Each structure stands twice: as structure tokens, then as C-alpha cells.
Amino acid sequence: MSDDNKVNRRDFIATTTAAAGAASALGAAVSVPASAQSLLAPPPGFDTQKPLIENWNRQLGDLVDVTTGLRRDAPELGDPAMRDRHKIFCYLLMKLIVRFWNGNKRGPLGSYPLRQAQLDRPQLPEKPQRYRGEMMANPGGLRVNWDRYLGHNIACIAVDGNGEIIDFDFNHNDFFRSSAEHAESRMVRRLFSLTDVFDGWKTGRKLSDKPHIASLNDVTLYTSLESCAQCSGVMSLAGVRQIIYLQNDFTAYKIGNIMYNLANRGAGVDSRGDPILDWKGKPVPSLPGAPIPIAGSEIQLDEFKKLNDANMAFARDILAAKAANNLNGAFFVPDNGKPDFDPSITSFLCTDVALKIFQDGAARLDTLTLDPASRDWRFPDKPDNKQILTNQDCLDKAKEFFKYADIEGYRGSPHKL
Ligand SMILES: [Zn+2]
Structure with a gap:
């Protein structure tokens, strides 16, 4: 200085x-x-x-408010068929999180008063009780029940411009002994490496004279938790089209909304220097440009309010338990040492209450029926593009993708074609 x-x-x-x-x-x-x-x-x-x-x-409140931006950049959210389409991928995301659920934030041993439904099968008397890790739905199955905590129960999936699911990833903070291995950032880095190798996805339109796709302007990310500053920045640099999130993160300070309102998104140009237009003739934004931030409430996803309410109740209750030194209300009680009364959202996302909300959302992937107006709907509704999937195609493929991930996927391993 x-x-x-x-x-x-x-x-x-x-x-x-x-x-x-x-x-x-x-x-x-x-x-x-x-x-x-x-x-x-x-x-x-x-x-x-x-x-x-x-x-x-302008006032800070104006910078957080994205009502005008959503009307301008995502008017299709007014269409029930579009909301159905987003919901399909939100339910898939919840199902993946349940499949790989691991609430052992402080290890599999000790006591988690708010995770009694996640206790493992009864152990032999001489063995201490353990809490289940992954494979929640099938703890007695033949596959490995990982109980080591690799990262938080926060995940992200990427969907291309045609409605094809590209891949998913999880938060891996613990695995890398890091506080920055977030699902969205990992997903973006993965997408660039995948699209260098495979050309099957419609991840973006080419910008200026770059030989490869260098922007993810056709990609939608679905994430279970509102993005932090890091992930909003990475998505902005990557030109991700939009981010849909299942729950607020009250410690993210609405940074995604603020970046979206302040990012300098000009018109992108192609290799000839002409503006790149989307199917409606609107310019595709240049880089950097923050993704359109879409809360679950914008697509009328019931789980959005349930998760927010339950998270706030968790924080309130755990602080009250701490004040009363009530161990039954602690997040974790070790066999030796101090009980954990931390009200953090990553602890909430280990609890039975959170798991139940995700399970209910996950179940909707299998019970969802699309009405005729929604079933054959495509976005963008461009009649000459045969590759764009209908909502029914998206639903079928989401179920298929889950089957793949269940057998082969691990906790956000790269998608094997
Ligand atoms: Zn993040």
C-alpha cells in the first residue's frame, strides 16, 4: 500500500x-x-x-431484489410447464442427496440426539453404536455403507440447454480438509473438463474466436443451498445461465442476487464478431455475467419453505438447548469432550428433520405425473430443434440418471458415459 x-x-x-x-x-x-x-x-x-x-x-434492498431481473431474463417462470421442468430436476437432486446422505459430521461414533432415525443396525453388545452413513434407504444391502463424512449434504446437478443431465457433485469439504470444496464450484470445474472431452452436451454457444465452448451459457445448475460468494463468482466467470436453489443460506448474504444485479453482462459475440442471439432473438450475455438466481419459491417448490422454516427452528432450538445446557437438544455429544451446540446450517442438514424433507421431495420424482399441457412441453420451444427434450423425456431421463448414480455414481464422481 x-x-x-x-x-x-x-x-x-x-x-x-x-x-x-x-x-x-x-x-x-x-x-x-x-x-x-x-x-x-x-x-x-x-x-x-x-x-x-x-x-x-441505490439502497441495499434494491440490489438484493431480483423481481425485475427475473421478469426480464426468465419470463418463462410464469409458465406452469416451465416450473414443472425445474421441479423434476429439484426432485432428482433431493433423491441424490438422500441416496448419498451422510450426517456423520462429527464421525459415526458418539451421540447425535437429533439423528436417532439414522442409527445403524443394532451392534453386538461389545461394539459401540454407530450412525449410518450413505445407503440410507438400504442399510442392509450388499453395497458399502460409507460412514466416513466426506462433506456436507449439499449437492448440485447440471442440466444442459436441451434438458440433458450432465452430471452431479457434492460438497467435499471434509474429504479435502477444506472450507471451499463446494458443490457448485466443483461442478463448474468438472463441466469445463468434461466438455473438453465430450461434445454431446449443449453447454453454451461459442464466444468470439475461442476454439472451444468457453462459457456455460446454456447450462442450468440446481443446487440444494443458495450459493456463497465463491460459487457465485465461479458461476459468474463460467457464464452459467441460471442457478436454482432449494433453500436459503442466511450466511450467504444474498450475494448471488447482488452480483446478478451488478454484473456487467454485455452482448456476447460469435467468431465473426456478430452478436449471439438466443432462440427468441435476444442477445446471449457475454462474460463475466452472474447467473440468474432463482429461489425454489419462484417455481413453487414446497420444500423451499419447509427447509427454511426447519432450519430456523433448528437454530432457535439448539441455542435454547445450549442456554439450558440440555444435552438432548445438542447436535452432537461425544463420549468424551464438549457437546456441540453449533446452530450451523451444515449441522441442520444432518438432522432427521432435514432428511425427512429431502426424502419427501425425493419421493416426488417417482410419483410426479405431468398433465397433458406439461408433458410434451419443450424449452426452449424451438420447433426445428429435435434434440430438445420434452418434460416427459426429462422426467424419464431423471429417473434413469438416478439409477445410474445409485449403482455407479459414488458421491459426485465424474459421470461415466
Ligand atoms: Zn459455495
Whole structure:
């Protein structure tokens, strides 16, 4: 940091209040003395960035609100057939999470008062009780019941522009001893490596003179938890078309919505320099560009509210249990050591309550029947493109994909063709 900046940072701290916020911080970075003036316009260089200019003096609430953006960029959400299509993939995602469910966040031994339904089969008297890991639905099966925790019960699937499922991935924080191995980021990196090798998916339209597809602007990601800043950034750099999420993450600070409103999405151009148009003749955005953030409530997914409500109840109850030192309300009680009263969402996503919501959602993949108006519906509804799947095709393929993942998939291994 230069001496000028040091001085200015000190001025900034001394002369501004919390209300000045990020605006003055940017002013300090370009050696403009902190003053009320710096609040009125972006600093030089940033003052040509259209979304930044338009939003510079707006309230935070306006930057979080995506109502206008959704109407502009995803008007098809008003169509019940489109919502059905998204629901199919949400139910598949829930079924995959149930299949690979592992709530042993603190290991398979000890006591989890909120996970009594996940206890393993009775052990011999001389063996300690254990909690089941994966293979929840078939704990007595011949396949391995992994009880080592690899990462949280958070997963993501990717679907291409035709409705073909490309792959799925899970959070693998524990496996990599990391706090950043999130499902969406892993999924995006996987997609780029897969699309370098295989050409079967419609992941995007080519941009400028790049020899390969370098953007995922036809890809929709379905994730079980609202994306964090890292994943929103990775998806933005990758040009992912949209992200649909099953539950709020109250510690993600709506960053995906804010990035979407502020990202500088211009019109993408093809190898001839012409604007790339979608099937309606609208320009396909250039990079970077944050994905359209679509909450489960936008597609009327019942599980969205259930998961949010249950998560808030979990946090409230566990803090009350901590205050009362009530071990029956703890997340985890080790045989030796301190009980765990952490109200984190990743602990909630281990509990019986969360598992039940995911199981109910998962069951809908098998019971869902599409009405005639929805069954034959395709998106985009472009009659000359035979490859685009109908909703019924999507449902059939989702069931097939689950069968594949159940036998071959492991916890988000690359998709074997
Ligand atoms: Zn993330």
C-alpha cells in the first residue's frame, strides 16, 4: 500500500461514518480524499461501468431484489410447464442427496440426539453404536455403507440447454480438509473438463474466436443451498445461465442476487464478431455475467419453505438447548469432550428433520405425473430443434440418471458415459 493510501485510509476512518460504506472505501483506494462528494459518483474507471453507475446510490434492498431481473431474463417462470421442468430436476437432486446422505459430521461414533432415525443396525453388545452413513434407504444391502463424512449434504446437478443431465457433485469439504470444496464450484470445474472431452452436451454457444465452448451459457445448475460468494463468482466467470436453489443460506448474504444485479453482462459475440442471439432473438450475455438466481419459491417448490422454516427452528432450538445446557437438544455429544451446540446450517442438514424433507421431495420424482399441457412441453420451444427434450423425456431421463448414480455414481464422481 502506498503512503498516500495509508494517509487516505486514515482520513477515511477518521472522517466517515458507517453510513458512508463501501462508496468511500473505493474513493480512498484511488486517492480521492474521503468526502461527501465521493458518494455521488463512482471513481474514475468505474464510472463507465453501466450497472455500477445505475446502482451507485441505490439502497441495499434494491440490489438484493431480483423481481425485475427475473421478469426480464426468465419470463418463462410464469409458465406452469416451465416450473414443472425445474421441479423434476429439484426432485432428482433431493433423491441424490438422500441416496448419498451422510450426517456423520462429527464421525459415526458418539451421540447425535437429533439423528436417532439414522442409527445403524443394532451392534453386538461389545461394539459401540454407530450412525449410518450413505445407503440410507438400504442399510442392509450388499453395497458399502460409507460412514466416513466426506462433506456436507449439499449437492448440485447440471442440466444442459436441451434438458440433458450432465452430471452431479457434492460438497467435499471434509474429504479435502477444506472450507471451499463446494458443490457448485466443483461442478463448474468438472463441466469445463468434461466438455473438453465430450461434445454431446449443449453447454453454451461459442464466444468470439475461442476454439472451444468457453462459457456455460446454456447450462442450468440446481443446487440444494443458495450459493456463497465463491460459487457465485465461479458461476459468474463460467457464464452459467441460471442457478436454482432449494433453500436459503442466511450466511450467504444474498450475494448471488447482488452480483446478478451488478454484473456487467454485455452482448456476447460469435467468431465473426456478430452478436449471439438466443432462440427468441435476444442477445446471449457475454462474460463475466452472474447467473440468474432463482429461489425454489419462484417455481413453487414446497420444500423451499419447509427447509427454511426447519432450519430456523433448528437454530432457535439448539441455542435454547445450549442456554439450558440440555444435552438432548445438542447436535452432537461425544463420549468424551464438549457437546456441540453449533446452530450451523451444515449441522441442520444432518438432522432427521432435514432428511425427512429431502426424502419427501425425493419421493416426488417417482410419483410426479405431468398433465397433458406439461408433458410434451419443450424449452426452449424451438420447433426445428429435435434434440430438445420434452418434460416427459426429462422426467424419464431423471429417473434413469438416478439409477445410474445409485449403482455407479459414488458421491459426485465424474459421470461415466
Ligand atoms: Zn459455495
